[in-house]
Amino acid sequence: xxxxxxxxxxxxxxxxxxxxxxxxxxxxxxxxxxxxxxxxxxxxxxxxxxxxxxxxxxxxxxxxxxxxxxxxxxxxxxxxxxxxxxxxxxxxxxxxxxxxxxxxxxxxxxxxxxxxxxxxxxxxxxxxxxxxxxxxxxxxxxxxxxxxxxxxxxxxxxxxxxxxxxxxxxxxxxxxxxxxxxxxxxxxxxxxxxxxxxxxxxxxxxxxxxxxxxxxxxxxxxxxxxxxxxxxxxxxxxxxxxxxxxxxxxxxxxxxxxxxxxxxxxxxxxxxxxxxxxxxxxxxxxxxxxxxxxxxxxxxxxxxxxxxxxxxxxxxxxxxxxxxxxxxxxxxxxx
Ligand SMILES: Nc1ncnc2c1ncn2[C@@H]1O[C@H](COP(=O)(O)OP(=O)(O)OP(=O)(O)O)[C@@H](O)[C@H]1O
Ligand SMILES: [Mg+2]
Numbered sequence: 067x068x069x070x071x072x073x074x075x076x077x078x079x080x081x082x083x084x085x086x087x088x089x090x091x092x093x094x095x096x097x098x099x100x101x102x103x104x105x106x107x108x109x110x111x112x113x114x115x116x117x118x119x120x121x122x123x124x125x126x127x128x129x130x131x132x133x134x135x136x137x138x139x140x141x142x143x144x145x146x147x148x149x150x151x152x153x154x155x156x157x158x159x160x161x162x163x164x165x166x167x168x169x170x171x172x173x174x175x176x177x178x179x180x181x182x183x184x185x186x187x188x189x190x191x192x193x194x195x196x197x198x199x200x201x202x203x204x205x206x207x208x209x210x211x212x213x214x215x216x217x218x219x220x221x222x223x224x225x226x227x228x229x230x231x232x233x234x235x236x237x238x239x240x241x242x243x244x245x246x247x248x249x250x251x252x253x254x255x256x257x258x259x260x261x262x263x264x265x266x267x268x269x270x271x272x273x274x275x276x277x278x279x280x281x282x283x284x285x286x287x288x289x290x291x292x293x294x295x296x297x298x299x300x301x302x303x304x305x306x307x308x309x310x311x312x313x314x315x316x317x318x319x320x321x322x323x324x325x326x327x328x329x330x331x332x333x334x335x336x337x338x339x340x341x342x343x344x345x346x347x348x349x350x351x352x353x354x355x356x357x358x359x360x361x362x363x364x365x366x367x368x369x370x371x372x373x374x375x376x377x378x379x380x381x382x383x384x385x386x387x388x389x390x391x392x393x394x395x396x397x398x399x400x401x
Contacts, residue, residue, distance in 0.1 A: 072250055108303055121151075168252075
């Protein structure tokens with residue numbers, strides 16, 4: 067692994083078994099996550115953002131999906147590199163890493179919260195398991211974390227079950243749980259969607275603190291351009307299971323190269339008014355997953371006239387570096 071990176075994902079493919087056949091949830095995803103950076107991951111619904119994050123956590127639904135190809139290299143705190151695609155998903159190695167060195171804020175809070183245990187017990191368990199603290203200290207730390215995500219009266223709240231929380235509070239409790247062990251890598255999947263703007267700002271601050279103190283790296287998945295603009299150092303854009311563009315934030319906002327990114331970014335207003343800005347909808351339909359266009363999957367919707375015949379090349383379009391650090395998967399730039 068490159069010493070600059072904490073995570074290197076190479077040509078990752080995940081297949082789902084459905085009644086109608088195999089669906090490629092992601093289809094050759096490659097990117098690096100550098101130490102201490104925030105990488106924004108954006109793209110239309112269904113493009114594979116959550117599947118990418120779940121693959122890294124090795125939490126894909128076992129019976130219906132598999133990692134069909136690719137590698138996920140992770141550098142542990144102790145300096146060891148591991149390919150997470152080959153570790154036993156129930157083994158002690160991934161259990162030491164998951165929730166501790168790599169933590170995730172899930173799009174759906176109940177994915178990570180058990181309905182059977184109190185919020186306090188769940189956060190304390192993570193702390194005791196990974197940080198080796200005793201029960202008393204773990205409880206203190208859990209209360210601190212709930213305070214930090216602005217859950218008032220945390221000491222009492224800790225004894226409640228998830229169903230007793232409102233949706234927004236559950237999301238904050240899950241954020242507290244994800245941050246309680248100071249992970250090196252935080253996968254944040256729409257972390258602040260259900261929260262009001264003030265609390266959202268406080269949560270983002272909390273993530274920045276984690277980053278400043280522990281040099282943590284964050285993958286920030288969101289449809290909210292305001293959040294991306296505030297947090298991301300670099301942005302990766304996904305379309306139909308592939309990364310189509312990746313560059314530093316300014317480049318993606320100001321000079322996007324891929325016609326898909328150009329479309330997504332069209333609605334970026336002046337700074338300051340970004341808080342509520344969602345990604346721009348692109349005309350045309352996302353292709354049927356059982357009938358993915360050959361070559362560039364975006365070509366049927368691509369607004370560029372006189373598309374090169376290469377767009378339809380069944381061997382696909384490679385990701386090329388158009389300038390240092392700026393990768394694009396589009397025939398307009400291939401050679
Ligand atoms: N449980 C599943 N069964 C079958 N296919 C699935 C399943 N989960 C995901 N997929 C496939 O993987 C693709 C990517 O899904 P994913 O959840 O990663 O999208 P996403 O980018 O996170 O979307 P959103 O923005 O709506 O959260 C889907 O379009 C679908 O084809
Ligand atoms: Mg998702």
